[in-house]
Amino acid sequence: MSQSNYRLVKALLLIFLGIWLVFTLFPLYFMIITSLKPVEEINRTIPTFWPHTLKLSNYAGIFADPGSLKSLADSVIISVANTALSLLLGTLAGYALARWIRGAAGENLAFWILSNRMFPPVAVIIPMFFLFDSMPWGTDSYFSLIVLYLVFNLPLATWLMMVFFRDAPRELEEAAYLDGFTPLRAFFRVTLPLVLPGMISVAMLCWIFAWNEYLFANLLTGTTVKTFPVHIPTFTLGSQSLWNLIMAFSLVAMLPPVILFVILRRYMVRGLSLGVVKG
Amino acid sequence: MTAATSDPAATAPTVAPDWFAQRRRRGNLIVNPLVPWAMVGLPVAVLVAIVVYPTIWMAYHAFQDTNMMSLFNGNWTFVGWQNFATALTDERFLNSVRHLVRYLLFGACLQVALGVTLALILYECVKSNAVRVILLILLVLPMMLPPSIVGVLWKFLLQADNGGFNHLLINLQLLPANQRIDWLGTRLSLWSITLVDVWQWTALPLLIVYSGRVSLPPAIYEAARVDGASSWLVLRRITLPMLKEVIAIAFIIRFMDAYKFVDHVSVMTQGGPSESSELPVYIAFQKGIREFQVGEAAAQAWLIFAVAAVLITLFLKYMKRVLKAQAIA
Numbered sequence: 001m002s003q004s005n006y007r008l009v010k011a012l013l014l015i016f017l018g019i020w021l022v023f024t025l026f027p028l029y030f031m032i033i034t035s036l037k038p039v040e041e042i043n044r045t046i047p048t049f050w051p052h053t054l055k056l057s058n059y060a061g062i063f064a065d066p067g068s069l070k071s072l073a074d075s076v077i078i079s080v081a082n083t084a085l086s087l088l089l090g091t092l093a094g095y096a097l098a099r100w101i102r103g104a105a106g107e108n109l110a111f112w113i114l115s116n117r118m119f120p121p122v123a124v125i126i127p128m129f130f131l132f133d134s135m136p137w138g139t140d141s142y143f144s145l146i147v148l149y150l151v152f153n154l155p156l157a158t159w160l161m162m163v164f165f166r167d168a169p170r171e172l173e174e175a176a177y178l179d180g181f182t183p184l185r186a187f188f189r190v191t192l193p194l195v196l197p198g199m200i201s202v203a204m205l206c207w208i209f210a211w212n213e214y215l216f217a218n219l220l221t222g223t224t225v226k227t228f229p230v231h232i233p234t235f236t237l238g239s240q241s242l243w244n245l246i247m248a249f250s251l252v253a254m255l256p257p258v259i260l261f262v263i264l265r266r267y268m269v270r271g272l273s274l275g276v277v278k279g
Numbered sequence: 280m281t282a283a284t285s286d287p288a289a290t291a292p293t294v295a296p297d298w299f300a301q302r303r304r305r306g307n308l309i310v311n312p313l314v315p316w317a318m319v320g321l322p323v324a325v326l327v328a329i330v331v332y333p334t335i336w337m338a339y340h341a342f343q344d345t346n347m348m349s350l351f352n353g354n355w356t357f358v359g360w361q362n363f364a365t366a367l368t369d370e371r372f373l374n375s376v377r378h379l380v381r382y383l384l385f386g387a388c389l390q391v392a393l394g395v396t397l398a399l400i401l402y403e404c405v406k407s408n409a410v411r412v413i414l415l416i417l418l419v420l421p422m423m424l425p426p427s428i429v430g431v432l433w434k435f436l437l438q439a440d441n442g443g444f445n446h447l448l449i450n451l452q453l454l455p456a457n458q459r460i461d462w463l464g465t466r467l468s469l470w471s472i473t474l475v476d477v478w479q480w481t482a483l484p485l486l487i488v489y490s491g492r493v494s495l496p497p498a499i500y501e502a503a504r505v506d507g508a509s510s511w512l513v514l515r516r517i518t519l520p521m522l523k524e525v526i527a528i529a530f531i532i533r534f535m536d537a538y539k540f541v542d543h544v545s546v547m548t549q550g551g552p553s554e555s556s557e558l559p560v561y562i563a564f565q566k567g568i569r570e571f572q573v574g575e576a577a578a579q580a581w582l583i584f585a586v587a588a589v590l591i592t593l594f595l596k597y598m599k600r601v602l603k604a605q606a607i608a
Contacts, residue, residue: 006510013400017414020397024418024478030443031432045441049450089325092318100315109319111595113567116330120539123580126567127333130350151329158322164342214427214542219568229427243435250428261423262416269490272483276528276601277491 035059035247042243058248068249071231074142075253078227079210086153086206087199094161095187099170110162114274117155124151125219132220139220145227148216153206156271160205163275164198165191201267208257226264228253334584340577347571355574372579375557378469379538382558386476387537391530393477394484399518401485402492403510415489422482430546433475437462437547468548468556475543480536484529491525492518524601526577531594539585559583 033051034042035058041048052263084144097110128148168191176186192199214229222230228249235245261268269277288316326550340355343360349355366372397418405411421429436444438463446559462471495518503513541561544550550557560583567576 009397010404013404017326017397017400017404020393021414021417024421027443027478028420030436035436043441047441047443047446049443049446052449089322093322096315096318101319107599109323111599113322113326113590115595116326118301118535118539118594119330119587120560120580120583122539122567123337123584124330124333124562125564126573127336128329129568130573131333135510150325154322154325189308208423212425212427214425215545215564218427218545219491219564229425232427232431241435246431249434250425250431254424254428257423257425258420261419265416265486267421269486272532273487273490273525273528274532274598276598277487277525278494 010200021250031247031251034243035251037244039242039244055244058244061245062249062252066191067226067234068228068231071226071228072253074225075123075211075227077208078142078145079148081142082149082153082210083207084202085146086150086157087203089154090157090161090202091199093158094163095165095191096167097158097162110159113155114159115155117152117159119161121151121215124148125216129220138224140222140224142225144220145213145217145225148220149210152257153209156209157202157206160198160202160271161195161273163270164195164202167198168194197267198270201271202263204260204268208260211257282583283560331559337577337580337584339493340573341581343574345573345577347573348384350571350573353433357532358574362574363582365575366582371554372559372562375559375562378556379558382469382473382476383534383537385470386473386480387530387534389473390477390481390533390537391484393481394486395488395522395526397481398485398489399494400512402489415486419482419486421479422486424479425542426479426542429475429479430543433471433478433543434463434547437471439464457519459579463548463552465552465555468552472543472547474554475547476537476540481532483533483536484526487532488522488525491522495521524604528598528601535587535591535594536591 030049033049036054036056037048037051038053038055041052093113097106101109109233128144129139132141132144137143172194174187176190177183181189211228213227217230221227232246232249233262235242235249247277342357343349344358344361345355401411401418403413405414432518436442439445439459442462444462445454445459448460449456454460461467499517499521500513503517508516539560541558541564544556544558544561548556550561559579563576563579563583566579568573581595
């Protein structure tokens with residue numbers, strides 16, 4: 001390929017990247033400006049791409065609304081509790097699978113646990129709906145979502161912790177035994193610090209999945225407990241959607257996972273690729 | 280915390296060499312080879328309770344005529360394969376299967392193709408490292424957003440009359456000013472959902488493949504450069520073959536996620552208008568939890584489940600091979 005040809009191809013590729021970037025960012029830009037517009041401006045027949053009036057009071061409205069704050073708090077409670085549970089159980093099982101249960105049995109077990117993450121939850125949620133409905137706590141509770149989010153987070157946490165523990169050199173642990181460490185102390189002082197970056201990435205991923213989850217929350221909860229995705233459709237006035245409030249609330253709700261991703265993206269690649277790609 | 284985490288102590292002798300036996304005899308350790316199994320058993324028990332048990336429950340009810348009334352009376356009757364026959368002859372369900380095939384073909388496959396292309400353009404054509412990182416963050420951003428919010432946002436953008444997307448196209452001269460595309464109408468609803476999926480999830484293969492490309496050894500590229508290989512040849516003979524596994528894994532993860540994903544459908548169109556954007560998983564949910572036709576929903580769920588089981592078995596077999604090559608599994 002000649003030099004000028006090469007330049008042309010490269011320029012075309014960069015243009016394609018630029019178009020994709022615009023396509024990616026336009027909705028986010030439109031979301032931000034919509035969250036700053038008054039309702040009248042949103043309802044115009046031709047939308048404005050540059051808001052004529054900036055109205056920060058939409059955000060003030062969100063933070064003054066007890067329903068919105070409660071839904072965010074509910075999301076925090078459920079996602080944090082589920083992450084803690086997934087991480088605890090996943091670390092225990094991952095360590096056992098990585099160090100002790102080897103061979104075909106351990107391998108099949110690990111892959112079976114992982115496979116649970118990939119199955120469509122449709123066969124899970126219908127029975128669980130009726131089961132929880134007949135229980136004293138009911139479907140519309142913190143407990144039901146904290147437990148049901150384990151369906152996808154527990155397999156992920158177990159599998160990834162196993163991968164991270166296998167990466168941590170066993171020799172260091174054995175050297176600690178030689179120095180007179182008890183196994184428990186060796187685990188906490190030697191092995192755990194080694195897998196700490198892995199644990200952070202698992203915790204972040206589990207938390208983001210639990211935070212973002214919509215389907216289970218929508219089907220099971222809505223009155224007593226209401227996570228933020230279930231709360232969004234309530235921003236209406238009569239039959240009219242209050243898009244400015246919806247967008248302001250959505251921006252507040254999606255900020256935490258975005259910030260986490262920007263800070264910790266290095267740790268996440270491994271987890272997102274189920275341990276295959278070392279980021 | 281204490282009870283659970285003291286477990287590793289118990290089975291350490293299987294890890295430790297013989298000199299460790301002395302320490303064991305001093306009595307500060309409990310020796311029990313069952314402890315690792317107990318540690319694994321905890322999550323396995325949870326998964327049996329919340330995944331295996333419901334699946335078996337569904338398998339049972341797939342052969343019963345269970346509906347809302349009979350479920351609460353407890354008197355359903357055995358109907359054999361009738362529920363499966365109903366599902367497989369139901370035009371609505373079969374249509375949703377056709378939708379799913381189209382959605383996966385144009386959604387998941389396109390996302391991986393685009394993700395690979397964009398990742399490689401980003402790595403090869405952008406010189407400055409700082410710019411690359413910023414672009415990567417911006418391009419991957421949609422993936423981190425809650426799918427429900429993405430659905431709401433696009434539903435707003437794709438409104439026919441005063442939606443931002445139509446007017447963006449008009450401003451870019453791609454659409455005549457007096458024309459509006461009815462993105463969420465019967466004809467385009469599924470395509471629009473696929474578009475939103477592509478917007479949100481192209482980021483996943485992009486991020487994975489980009490990271491895979493970063494970790495390829497530079498020495499090979501140096502050698503190729505010295506030998507005077509063209510960029511095209513390097514791409515075809517070095518980069519793509521070496522990224523083969525990474526791309527395949529990205530595809531597997533994206534494909535299985537898309538197979539079960541109905542958040543956008545649920546938020547944007549609720550399967551409509553007139554069932555034009557329904558997916559099998561969505562129908563099964565509606566049948567089971569909204570209409571309480573549990574027997575029929577169970578049959579549909581099991582059909583979905585069986586196909587998933589075949590795919591997952593194949594995918595995990597492949598993944599096992601990749602991980603073996605990396606000496607992780």
